[in-house]
Amino acid sequence: MTTIASRTGRAGTLTGPVRPGLRRSQRRRLLTALVMLTPALLGLGLFFGYPLVASVFYSFTRYNLLSEPEWIGLRNYQYLFTQDPKVWTAAANTLWFVVILVPIRLLTSLGVAALLVRARQASGFWRTAFYLPALVPPVASVVAFVFLFNPGTGPVNAILHALGIRGPLWFSDPNLAKPSLVLLGIWVMGDVMIIFLAALLDVPRDQYEAAELDGANAFQRGRYVTFPNIIPVLIFAGVTGVIAALQYFTEAAVASAVASGKASVGDAAGAVAGYPDDSLLTYTQWIYVRGFSNFQLGYASALAVLLFVVAAVFLALLLRRVKAFTPEEAQS
Amino acid sequence: MTTVVPRMMGTASATRFRRPSGRVVGWVAEHTLLAVLLVLFVAPIVFVLLTSLMTVNQTLTASIWPNPFTAQNYLDAFAKVPLARWFANSALYAVLATLFMLASSIPAAYALARLRFRGANLIFLAVVVAMLLPPQITAVPIYVMWAKLGFTGTLLPLILPNLLGDAFSIFLLRQFFLTIPREYSDAARMDGASEWGVLTRVILPMARPGIAAAGLFMFFNSWNDYYGPLLYTSENEQWWPVSYGLATFRGSHSTNWGLTMAITVLVMVPVVLIFFFAQRVFVEGITLSGVKG
Numbered sequence: 001m002t003t004i005a006s007r008t009g010r011a012g013t014l015t016g017p018v019r020p021g022l023r024r025s026q027r028r029r030l031l032t033a034l035v036m037l038t039p040a041l042l043g044l045g046l047f048f049g050y051p052l053v054a055s056v057f058y059s060f061t062r063y064n065l066l067s068e069p070e071w072i073g074l075r076n077y078q079y080l081f082t083q084d085p086k087v088w089t090a091a092a093n094t095l096w097f098v099v100i101l102v103p104i105r106l107l108t109s110l111g112v113a114a115l116l117v118r119a120r121q122a123s124g125f126w127r128t129a130f131y132l133p134a135l136v137p138p139v140a141s142v143v144a145f146v147f148l149f150n151p152g153t154g155p156v157n158a159i160l161h162a163l164g165i166r167g168p169l170w171f172s173d174p175n176l177a178k179p180s181l182v183l184l185g186i187w188v189m190g191d192v193m194i195i196f197l198a199a200l201l202d203v204p205r206d207q208y209e210a211a212e213l214d215g216a217n218a219f220q221r222g223r224y225v226t227f228p229n230i231i232p233v234l235i236f237a238g239v240t241g242v243i244a245a246l247q248y249f250t251e252a253a254v255a256s257a258v259a260s261g262k263a264s265v266g267d268a269a270g271a272v273a274g275y276p277d278d279s280l281l282t283y284t285q286w287i288y289v290r291g292f293s294n295f296q297l298g299y300a301s302a303l304a305v306l307l308f309v310v311a312a313v314f315l316a317l318l319l320r321r322v323k324a325f326t327p328e329e330a331q332s
Numbered sequence: 333m334t335t336v337v338p339r340m341m342g343t344a345s346a347t348r349f350r351r352p353s354g355r356v357v358g359w360v361a362e363h364t365l366l367a368v369l370l371v372l373f374v375a376p377i378v379f380v381l382l383t384s385l386m387t388v389n390q391t392l393t394a395s396i397w398p399n400p401f402t403a404q405n406y407l408d409a410f411a412k413v414p415l416a417r418w419f420a421n422s423a424l425y426a427v428l429a430t431l432f433m434l435a436s437s438i439p440a441a442y443a444l445a446r447l448r449f450r451g452a453n454l455i456f457l458a459v460v461v462a463m464l465l466p467p468q469i470t471a472v473p474i475y476v477m478w479a480k481l482g483f484t485g486t487l488l489p490l491i492l493p494n495l496l497g498d499a500f501s502i503f504l505l506r507q508f509f510l511t512i513p514r515e516y517s518d519a520a521r522m523d524g525a526s527e528w529g530v531l532t533r534v535i536l537p538m539a540r541p542g543i544a545a546a547g548l549f550m551f552f553n554s555w556n557d558y559y560g561p562l563l564y565t566s567e568n569e570q571w572w573p574v575s576y577g578l579a580t581f582r583g584s585h586s587t588n589w590g591l592t593m594a595i596t597v598l599v600m601v602p603v604v605l606i607f608f609f610a611q612r613v614f615v616e617g618i619t620l621s622g623v624k625g
Contacts (some may be wrong), residue, residue: 012367012392031387032527032528033443033449033527034449035439036447036527036531037440037443039436039497040436040437040440040496040497040502041455042496043493043495043496043497044395044455044458044499047462047474047493048458048461048470051467051470051471051472051473052470052477055473055618058473058476065479112369115362116364118362118368119362119363126370128611131378132373132604133377135552136603137555137600138556139556139558139575139576139578139599140578140596140600141376142579143596144593144596147383148376152481153391153394153589154394157382157394158394186581187376243465246466247467249558249559250558250559257580286340287471288562291471292475292563297472297476304468304470304471307468307469311464314466325460
């Protein structure tokens with residue numbers, strides 16, 4: 001209790017001076033607000049603000065946790081841009097997921113949502129059925145997909161074989177490992193689909209009726225009624241999708257570990273990461289390998305700072321365009 | 333949503349009245365497409381289930397139907413793999429993270445939604461940015477912090493931070509609190525209730541669905557977490573949760589797909605069960621996090 005009180009005093013200065021004319025009850029309310037916010041403010045400082053600044057500091061050092069950080073100026077960045085053997089492979093793989101996986105997921109989930117809007121009988125059943133895969137823990141869904149698509153005994157290639165087609169190696173083929181993860185991404189599209197479904201159901205019906213009376217065909221109704229109404233949700237899903245793709249980690253890491261048949265513990269993680277042939281080595285995995293397999297924490301921080309710069313661009317876009325993320329309404 | 337559906341049905345019957353044959357063809361086409369998609373979406377789960385019921389010898393062939401059916405893989409899952417401990421670790425992680433998050437984030441979300449003070453907008457912006465930025469950006473300094481405290485190798489670095497609020501949960505709860513009409517809290521204040529009184533006696537009962545949704549999201553995210561346990565517990569098998577154990581165990585039993593699929597099913601079951609009991613709350617939560625506001 002005592003610590004909370006003292007922290008509150010300090011946090012109070014954040015909000016500027018309390019005007020002397022402020023009524024006592026208002027001042028007490030301000031104090032209450034600060035007490036309520038104290039844990040969250042400490043959390044934001046300790047687990048967000050401080051590490052953000054510290055990452056920039058570490059990025060100028062050589063640091064392995066055993067000895068103190070040693071200042072080496074821009075050398076990490078120099079190495080990153082001119083010498084790192086895999087950073088551009090990793091960046092290209094992440095970019096691939098941003099450019100291919102995100103739009104495909106958006107289009108398929110929008111398509112399924114559009115179908116579900118029209119399915120009026122048993123709408124709850126359909127909604128649940130298509131949402132359910134999104135609930136499966138990601139590790140479980142990746143393990144399941146690597147099994148389904150495994151070239152030796154997997155059902156997918158068994159079915160292809162029955163149809164007279166020689167099945168490919170999927171997760172073990174450098175050219176097909178990423179597309180295989182796209183199939184997984186489509187399977188778990190339910191989270192985006194639910195948002196689109198709600199947006200489509202929110203489009204005012206009378207606008208469709210007015211358009212129909214004006215002689216608009218189905219395409220025109222979609223173009224001039226549906227699209228303008230759901231554009232904020234499309235932007236939201238698109239930009240959050242990009243931010244999620246920039247940190248694409250679990251699916252790729254687990255697919256590599258499982259498909260390669262090697263454990264992902266300790267040093268092995270570095271050896272397995274990206275299997276097959278670095279095709280699944282994403283940027284965040286490369287941060288993990290350099291930082292926590294090789295314990296080059298300074299260099300990993302430089303990689304993280306570069307990721308921050310890229311993510312910040314999309315974040316700014318999101319903050320400007322999505323109403324839910326702007327605070328004005330709290331004032332109403 | 334409930335107000336939209338009846339109006340939609342009205343429109344549909346009006347249109348159907350005008351062009352009956354086109355409607356029927358459309359209905360059949362749409363439902364055929366839905367049914368085909370449904371088969372494709374359900375098939376992975378079915379194959380996983382079937383394989384989990386096969387004998388070891390059968391999983392080495394490309395057969396699809398178990399012959400004979402056996403529950404041996406499920407018994408082995410507990411006998412050959414420390415699955416019970418993984419489950420206990422996951423439950424500990426998810427339950428504590430959720431409780432801690434609720435205790436710290438509900439008051440913060442209330443203050444951001446309902447109390448006017450200078451700096452509120454800035455704090456809200458910080459919450460949103462913290463929620464959206466990739467966690468890998470801040471991973472190194474946070475890891476160093478826990479390493480210096482000697483907490484690496486345990487689940488504590490994943491559980492304890494929730495005592496100090498979780499950005500996504502604060503955001504989600506705030507969105508819910510904003511949907512509660514101001515009049516209720518104003519009336520309670522008129523009756524002399526303090527802000528804590530308003531929060532506990534007015535807002536909490538009315539925001540129960542929102543709190544349930546935030547809690548469920550936190551529980552699921554912790555249960556599903558792979559990156560966190562990889563970072564902090566990979567060296568110490570004793571603290572592995574199921575999600576990490578499942579990904580890692582595969583390596584050491586690389587050919588036994590039946591056992592792997594049995595564990596995969598067991599990892600899915602709790603999450604799916606919880607979802608079926610709390611489906612409405614959950615769907616509302618997802619919608620609110622993305623659309624409303």
